[in-house]
Amino acid sequence: xxxxxxxxxxxxxxxxxxxxxxxxxxVALVVPKNAEIGSSVxxxxxxxxxxxxxxxxxxxxxxxxxxxxxxxxxxxxxxHSFFDGEKKxxxxxxxxxxxxxxREESEEEVAAVVRSRKRRxxxxxxxEPAEPEEKAEAVPxxxxxxxxAEEIENTREAGGSKEFREEEPARRxxxxxxxxxxxxxxxxxxxxxITTAFFSRATVTIDFIKTPWTYNHALVADTKVSKVNPDxxxxxxxxxxxxxNLTKLFPASASKNVSQKARGTVTIYNAYSSSPQSLVxxxxxxxxxxxxxxxxxxxxxxxxxxxxxxxxxxSIDAGVTADQAGPDYNVGPLAHLTIxxxxxxxxxxxxxxxxxxxAQGGFIxxxxxxxxSDIQKAKDSMTSILKTTLETxxxxxYPPGFKILDxxxxxxxxxxxxxxNTNADGNFSVFGEAxxxxxxFRESDxxxxxxxxxxxxxxxxxxxxxxxxxxxxxADFKNGSVAFTIAAQATLKPNFSAGDFKTKITGxxxxxxxxxxxxxxxxSGARVSVWPIWLGSIPSDSRKVLVNVN
Numbered sequence: 001x002x003x004x005x006x007x008x009x010x011x012x013x014x015x016x017x018x019x020x021x022x023x024x025x026x027v028a029l030v031v032p033k034n035a036e037i038g039s040s041v042x043x044x045x046x047x048x049x050x051x052x053x054x055x056x057x058x059x060x061x062x063x064x065x066x067x068x069x070x071x072x073x074x075x076x077x078x079x080h081s082f083f084d085g086e087k088k089x090x091x092x093x094x095x096x097x098x099x100x101x102x103r104e105e106s107e108e109e110v111a112a113v114v115r116s117r118k119r120r121x122x123x124x125x126x127x128e129p130a131e132p133e134e135k136a137e138a139v140p141x142x143x144x145x146x147x148x149a150e151e152i153e154n155t156r157e158a159g160g161s162k163e164f165r166e167e168e169p170a171r172r173x174x175x176x177x178x179x180x181x182x183x184x185x186x187x188x189x190x191x192x193x194i195t196t197a198f199f200s201r202a203t204v205t206i207d208f209i210k211t212p213w214t215y216n217h218a219l220v221a222d223t224k225v226s227k228v229n230p231d232x233x234x235x236x237x238x239x240x241x242x243x244x245n246l247t248k249l250f251p252a253s254a255s256k257n258v259s260q261k262a263r264g265t266v267t268i269y270n271a272y273s274s275s276p277q278s279l280v281x282x283x284x285x286x287x288x289x290x291x292x293x294x295x296x297x298x299x300x301x302x303x304x305x306x307x308x309x310x311x312x313x314x315s316i317d318a319g320v321t322a323d324q325a326g327p328d329y330n331v332g333p334l335a336h337l338t339i340x341x342x343x344x345x346x347x348x349x350x351x352x353x354x355x356x357x358x359a360q361g362g363f364i365x366x367x368x369x370x371x372x373s374d375i376q377k378a379k380d381s382m383t384s385i386l387k388t389t390l391e392t393x394x395x396x397x398y399p400p401g402f403k404i405l406d407x408x409x410x411x412x413x414x415x416x417x418x419x420x421n422t423n424a425d426g427n428f429s430v431f432g433e434a435x436x437x438x439x440x441f442r443e444s445d446x447x448x449x450x451x452x453x454x455x456x457x458x459x460x461x462x463x464x465x466x467x468x469x470x471x472x473x474x475a476d477f478k479n480g481s482v483a484f485t486i487a488a489q490a491t492l493k494p495n496f497s498a499g500d501f502k503t504k505i506t507g508x509x510x511x512x513x514x515x516x517x518x519x520x521x522x523x524s525g526a527r528v529s530v531w532p533i534w535l536g537s538i539p540s541d542s543r544k545v546l547v548n549v550n
Contacts, residue, residue, distance in 0.1 A: 001026040001059070008035045012043040016050045019058060027051070031062040038067040044074035192534075200531065202538045204505070205548040206517060207525040210464055211492040213454050216485070218472075221441040223480035228445050230452035235445045239480050240398050244390040245415075245433040250378040252370040252422050260367070260421060262322040262329035264359030266293065266337060271313035272350025274303040285320060285337040285353045292323035293337070293359065301351065325364055332358035361421055368426030375418050378430045383413050386434040394436050402440040407473035408482040409438035439475055439482045450488055458492050460521065466490035494522035498547040505547075507540040 002024040006015055015037055019027050029047070037043040044060070051058040060071035060078040071078035221237035228235050266285055270277055283295040296319040305312040322329035332355035342348040370378070390411060398404065415433040422428050451462050469487045476482065505513045510528055517526045530538070538545055 001028055003028045003030055003061075005030045006032065006035055006037060008032055010036060012037045012046055016047060019047070019051050019056055020054045022056065025055070026057045026059065028059045028061050031060060031064065031067045033062075033064040033067075035064070035067070038062075038064055038070065041070040041073050044070045044076055048074050048076050200535050200539045201544045201546075202528070202530045202535070203546045203548065204501075204513065204517070204538075205527045205550065206496070206501075206520065206523070207550045208464075208493040208496065208520075209522045209524045211458060211461065213458065213490045213492050215450065215453055215488040215490075218483065218485050219449070220481055220483045221439065223439065228449045228452065230449055230456075233449075235441050235449050237439050237441045237480070237482065238402070239477075240394075240402075240404075240438045240440060241435060242390065242394045242397070243433065243435045244386060244393065245431065246382070246386060246389065247429055247431045248378075248382055248385065249423075249427040249429050250370070250374065250381070252368040252420075252426050252428050253374050254371045255366055255368050257365060258363060258367045258369065259325040260361055260363040261325045262327075262331075262359040262362030263296075264293065264320055264332060264355055265317050265357065266295075266320045266353040267315050267317050267356055268299065268301050268351065268353050269313045269315045270301045270304050270351060271311055272304065272347050273311075274306055276303045277301040277347075277351060279318075279339075284323075284340050286340055287331060287334055287337055291329055291331060293320040293329075294323060295319070296321055320359070322359065322362055325362060327362045327364070329362040330358060330360055331355070368422045370418075370420055370422070370428045374428070375420070378418065378428070379416050382416060382430045382432040383434075386413055386432050387411050390434050390436050394438070398438070398440065401442055401444060403443050403446065404438045404440040405470050405473045405482065405484060408440065408475040408484075409436060410475065410477055411436045437477055439477070439480065450490065454490065454492055460495050461492040462495045464491045464493040494520070496520070496549060498549050502542055502545050502547045505538050506542050506545055507538060509537045510535075513538055 002022050004015070004018050004022065004027055006029055015029065019029075031038055037047075047058055058076055060067065060076050061080075062068055062071075062078070063080060068078045068080065217233060219233050219235065221235050223237045223239050225234050225236045268279070278300050279295060279298060281295050281298045285293045285295075287293075299316055299318045301316055302314040304314050334355040337353035337355065338348070339351050339353070342351055391409075394409075395404070411434060413432060413434045415431070417431040419429045419431070446468070447463060447466070450466060450468075454463065455461055467489050470484050471487070472483075472485045474483045505516065508516075510530060513528055514526075517523065517528070520526075530536075
């Protein structure tokens with residue numbers, strides 16, 4: 001069906017000529033408001049008669065109610081342009097209105113007719129001037145029809161075929177406009193699809209009613225229990241231990257004449273055989289210049305390794321003391337010390353010693369020495385340092401997620417050894433060792449216990465928030481348990497999994513999701529928002545869905 005857009009000033013003769021010149025058998029005349037041909041029903045009678053004579057079907061399309069009434073009265077099929085467009089709109093017309101712009105096409109058609117009129121002006125000037133518009137209404141129907149017929153004949157005589165030829169540029173312009181509109185629609189559709197496919201998202205916010213809850217009762221954390229027992233008010237516990245040792249220097253406040261032997265560490269090598277070798281205490285080691293050092297304690301030198309017939313020596317470190325007092329024995333490092341006890345046997349070359357560090361402490365004369373008071377103060381200070389250091393490192397190092405209450409740990413100093421020999425600065429040393437033990441429980445187990453206790457009063461509820469105060473802590477390290485009293489203050493909410501709900505709603509329509517939310521127990525409010533705004537369902541990709549629970 002060809003659409004012909006009628007200009008406001010276009011006469012019925014020109015309209016009829018355009019109908020006859022159309023190649024299509026069906027022609028739709030788009031008549032604007034206040035058009036000249038809409039001034040009389042006679043014009044529509046004439047259009048119907050001439051269209052039938054040319055074996056054409058003419059349909060009147062307009063938003064002007066009077067035009068539609070004249071067309072109906074004359075027997076022409078008619079339809080309202082606006083409502084006809086609504087019926088043909090897409091399913092998304094309620095979101096993105098479909099616009100029509102027949103006005104632009106109509107003006108182009110009018111321009112073509114105006115040009116053809118100007119070319120025919122001399123001949124048209126010979127016609128008698130038309131009656132004023134208000135008088136045309138008074139002309140009888142038969143006379144109007146006769147005049148219109150005469151005007152059609154005059155127009156044909158003036159060269160109607162030329163007018164048809166001049167309509168070609170307007171037709172081409174119309175097709176260009178159609179192509180432009182189609183391209184714009186395609187781009188808009190592509191943008192719509194990309195936005196929906198790649199940038200869609202949904203946010204669901206659910207608010208639940210909060211119920212206050214308090215609990216004050218005695219509990220026990222026990223290392224012999226493996227799971228939470230709400231009926232017995234017991235939860236699992238673990239025993240943690242840690243050890244620390246330190247050596248500290250302390251000043252000596254007294255002095256006296258002393259005769260002191262140097263001490264050092266010798267590395268003893270077995271390059272003789274794969275059999276271990278025992279060495280008794282006081283075994284001698286001799287330096288290259290003849291100074292003698294003796295083993296402080298007995299040792300067993302491990303056997304050497306034999307690889308591809310070659311001996312790979314084994315070694316052990318041992319303490320030695322100079323045979324005589326004095327600074328002359330403060331020697332080393334030394335690469336080779338012999339063992340005189342093996343002299344005259346093959347072991348003499350196979351066993352030897354090495355000072356990797358110098359022997360120290362050999363002294364004769366006036367020297368600083370610690371008093372009994374110095375030693376006691378050093379021990380007390382060492383004990384305090386051990387406790388502080390061990391507690392700090394322990395509390396910062398036990399596994400995350402555990403709770404250790406004040407009063408559920410115990411620290412013991414297991415060793416304090418004083419070396420009264422002072423160094424060149426007059427300081428003596430104290431070696432200390434301590435062990436800490438503590439009983440703790442997982443905070444998640446405490447939450448599970450409180451949730452189980454709260455659900456007895458409020459079935460189907462879980463903790464939304466909670467704070468706890470602990471008092472009366474009593475640790476029993478022998479049995480591995482700690483007892484205490486808890487005062488808990490919490491708010492409860494319905495047991496709801498945001499992750500499970502997200503899985504449940506992906507891909508569903510917004511209305512379905514709203515219906516699911518409305519049936520949640522303990523609901524106080526909810527919001528569902530989607531982007532872009534025309535999205536009617538939740539994205540199928542769960543990564544694009546956010547569920548917030550308050």
